[in-house]
Amino acid sequence: MEIFIQILINSIVSGLLLMLVAYGFSLIFRTNKVFHIAHGGVYVASVYFLIFIHSYCQNLFILHEILLWGISIILTILFVSLLALLIELLVYRPLYKKQASEIISLITSLGLYIVIVNMIALLFGNETQMINNEVKESYFISDIIITHGQQVQFLFAIICLLVLAVPVNISRIGKKLQAVADNQEIASVIGINVKKMRLIAIIIGSLLAASGALLKAYDVGIDPHMGMSITLSAVVVVILAGKNSFWTLLITAILISTIQNFTEWFLSAQWKEGITYLILIIILLFRTEGIMSYKLRIENR
Amino acid sequence: MNYFLHIVILLEIYIILALSLNMKVGFTGLLSIAQAIFYGIGAYVTAIFMVELGSPFLLAIVISIVVSVFFSLFIAFIASRLRDLYFALATMAFQIILYAIIYNWTSLTNGPYGIAGIPQPEILGVAFDNLSSFALLGFVFMVLTILFLLWFQKTPFSRLLESTRDDELAVIAMGKNPKYYKRFSVCISGALAAIAGSLYATYVTYIDPSSFTIDESILIMSIVIIGGTGNIWGPVSGALFYILLPEVLKFIDIPDSIAASLRMIIYGFVLILIIRIKPDGFFGKYVFK
Numbered sequence: 001m002e003i004f005i006q007i008l009i010n011s012i013v014s015g016l017l018l019m020l021v022a023y024g025f026s027l028i029f030r031t032n033k034v035f036h037i038a039h040g041g042v043y044v045a046s047v048y049f050l051i052f053i054h055s056y057c058q059n060l061f062i063l064h065e066i067l068l069w070g071i072s073i074i075l076t077i078l079f080v081s082l083l084a085l086l087i088e089l090l091v092y093r094p095l096y097k098k099q100a101s102e103i104i105s106l107i108t109s110l111g112l113y114i115v116i117v118n119m120i121a122l123l124f125g126n127e128t129q130m131i132n133n134e135v136k137e138s139y140f141i142s143d144i145i146i147t148h149g150q151q152v153q154f155l156f157a158i159i160c161l162l163v164l165a166v167p168v169n170i171s172r173i174g175k176k177l178q179a180v181a182d183n184q185e186i187a188s189v190i191g192i193n194v195k196k197m198r199l200i201a202i203i204i205g206s207l208l209a210a211s212g213a214l215l216k217a218y219d220v221g222i223d224p225h226m227g228m229s230i231t232l233s234a235v236v237v238v239i240l241a242g243k244n245s246f247w248t249l250l251i252t253a254i255l256i257s258t259i260q261n262f263t264e265w266f267l268s269a270q271w272k273e274g275i276t277y278l279i280l281i282i283i284l285l286f287r288t289e290g291i292m293s294y295k296l297r298i299e300n301r
Numbered sequence: 302m303n304y305f306l307h308i309v310i311l312l313e314i315y316i317i318l319a320l321s322l323n324m325k326v327g328f329t330g331l332l333s334i335a336q337a338i339f340y341g342i343g344a345y346v347t348a349i350f351m352v353e354l355g356s357p358f359l360l361a362i363v364i365s366i367v368v369s370v371f372f373s374l375f376i377a378f379i380a381s382r383l384r385d386l387y388f389a390l391a392t393m394a395f396q397i398i399l400y401a402i403i404y405n406w407t408s409l410t411n412g413p414y415g416i417a418g419i420p421q422p423e424i425l426g427v428a429f430d431n432l433s434s435f436a437l438l439g440f441v442f443m444v445l446t447i448l449f450l451l452w453f454q455k456t457p458f459s460r461l462l463e464s465t466r467d468d469e470l471a472v473i474a475m476g477k478n479p480k481y482y483k484r485f486s487v488c489i490s491g492a493l494a495a496i497a498g499s500l501y502a503t504y505v506t507y508i509d510p511s512s513f514t515i516d517e518s519i520l521i522m523s524i525v526i527i528g529g530t531g532n533i534w535g536p537v538s539g540a541l542f543y544i545l546l547p548e549v550l551k552f553i554d555i556p557d558s559i560a561a562s563l564r565m566i567i568y569g570f571v572l573i574l575i576i577r578i579k580p581d582g583f584f585g586k587y588v589f590k
Contacts, residue, residue: 035386094577102386103332104576104589107526110519111572114565122562228515232397235390274401277394284391285382 002143003265011261013150015254016157017212022234022253023165023246024208029238030181031201034092035106039209039234040227041116042083046210047217048120048224050076051129076214077207084206087112088199096198113228120224130221131214149219160211164204169246177201229273233260236280306432310504312544313439314497317446319524319536321493326522327530327587328459329486330466331380332389335396336521339491341403341513342369343498348416348508349409358422358503365495372399373491377484396518404510415509422503439500446493450533462486463531466587523572529585538583543568 021043028036054072057063063071091112095105139146168174179187180197188194213222216230233256241252256276263275318340325331346365350356356364379391403410410416421430422438429438453459465472465479472479502508520543528539547564555563581588 091573101589103389104580106386106389107332107523107589108573108576111523111569111576114519114523114569114572118562118565118569122559122566232393239390268405270405271401274398274405277397281379281391281394281398284387284394285379 006144007261007265008258009144009146010150011258012254013154013157014261015250015257016161017153017216018230018233018237018257019250019253020157020160020165020208020212020215021230022237022241023161023249024205024212025231025234026238026241026249027168027177027201027208028205031177032088032092032096032198033102033105033184034095035102035109036202036205037106037109037228037231038087038112038116039205040231041113041120042080042087042206042227043209043213043230044120044222044224044227045083045116046076046080047131047213047222048124048129049079050214050217051131052124053079073214076210080206080210081203084203085199087206088202092198092202093195096195117224117227124224126224128221128223129217131217147219152218153215156211156215160208160215164208164211165246168204173197173200232273233276236276239280240283303432306436308544308548309436310432310439312540313436313443314501314504315524315540315544316443316537317493317497317500318521319528319540320446320450320533321490321497322521322525323530323533323536324486324490324493325376326525327532327535327585328462328466329380329483330587330589331376331483331487332385332522332589333376333392333487333490334389334515334518334522335376335392335399336490336494337513337515337517338396338399339369339373339494340498340501340517340521341400341510342372342491343495344502344508344513345403345410345416345498346495347499347502348419351420351503352416352418357424358499359424362496362499365499366492369491369495369498370488373488374484376491377480377487380483380487381480393515393518396515400510400514403513410510413510415507417507419502419506419508421506435504439504442496442500446496447533447537454533523568525582526589527568527571527575527582529582529587530589531581531585531587535582535585542571542583 021039025036025039028034028039050072053075054068057068057071091108092105095108100108139148139151168177176187176192177197177200179190179192180194180201184194187197212230216222237249237253237256240256241248256279259279260272260276263271267275318336321339322333322336325333325336343365346368347358347361350361350364351358375395376392379395380388383391404412406412421428421435423429424438429435461472461477462482462485464475465482469479472482501512524539524543525536526539527542528537529535546567547560550560550564550567575582
């Protein structure tokens, strides 16, 4: 029984991290109409930038540890926003001007992913990098262990969701983003600046991915090729949820990570991805609109 | 000289592979990101039959084609239900699932350790055991593939495939069944990929799952997109570009550790630029919409 509760707690924490990436992906997918595989590239790049800027600042001036991390994280936020801005302006905006299809955006995004990941491998090498090397105390409730890393992840994931995702869901900008997602032409007719909304969507989406990446790397470290599998998991969440509502995505993310953790426990870690994509393929074949959404018209499938 | 022959053999394998994917992408308009798995099925079936059962090379190739065609039927089923983006996604999922099976079915495939000691091919008593003779064998297979496709392009049947790609509704209106044509092209594509896989397995004599990942599938797809789709010279030029790019990079003096990443960076840039500036690739005929 304890093991079930333990896996459930692990799943909730990793589900929250998956939710950060998935919400970002969903925002970009729906607003920019881009199948943003390069999300995984941004995911990895943010952690490497943090590690780099932290060691750089460390050599530059002598500061208190917390202040040093604070500065590094602010610089990372700026870096990720800039990266997202460049991706939108240089790569995705020309596609938007051409009214290119989703499949063209998928190919472009795959190319972009290859470029970003190999750029990181070129600069930092292929080895796993750690942010945090110390082992800290875990928290026990009878037999259930909640590690220090999980406590930090849980707390900060909720903070990031509250700061980044919830405002998008309830504010005026959120409504505008939704309008652009529904129909770009009509949105521009009623006076919404579509290009600006696309920028906002990709920047917030990338920041969400980056926060997920930093929290993940805090616990287990990072290597340049980690982005692909987490992005594909996020894709599974987005397709499975079917619509862009906060709660649907959250529940689906936790569901997917529960399934992944149970497969890992009962079969092996190598089956984890296979089972996730088996779910995806079944959903795609038999219920393309997702499990928690209304039925689509045949032309839109 | 040996190094040159190695490049030639790789080139022959990749040309067959690119042409096989072109059957799906170019002729029928199905952007599949699962070609590495059919390549892998070809390699694994050949390896298992030649190592475990000691069957001759030609029999192993035929069996690997049959197995690959059988798995292609799954892609055909996906193609009959989904289009465009969702088809690409579902094939991606198919690739990952089959990869997980190859990786985890240790009793058959020896899992991550791979299969070693695959014998060199021997046809009618002629052993292809050195590089130059293997290059010749690969050349024969490549030429046969190209000739087959040149002949196939001229048949009226290939027009039906192309019309399925261009306007499915019109095909239905003509009283034809587009699902049938999709199934056909997907199966031919799987069979050609299996031939490439068989050649690869007997050439390197050791295979493990890491050669057949989703990254490899993305790579094969980008070879076809960069070279161009819908005819024969497009995919061939894409494979030439992919294999010869690192050789060109050798003229610039850069260390090996950087060269691999640099090659992929250039490759990714070319993919992005090709899609934007010349969406039909180097010599392609069909433009992805």
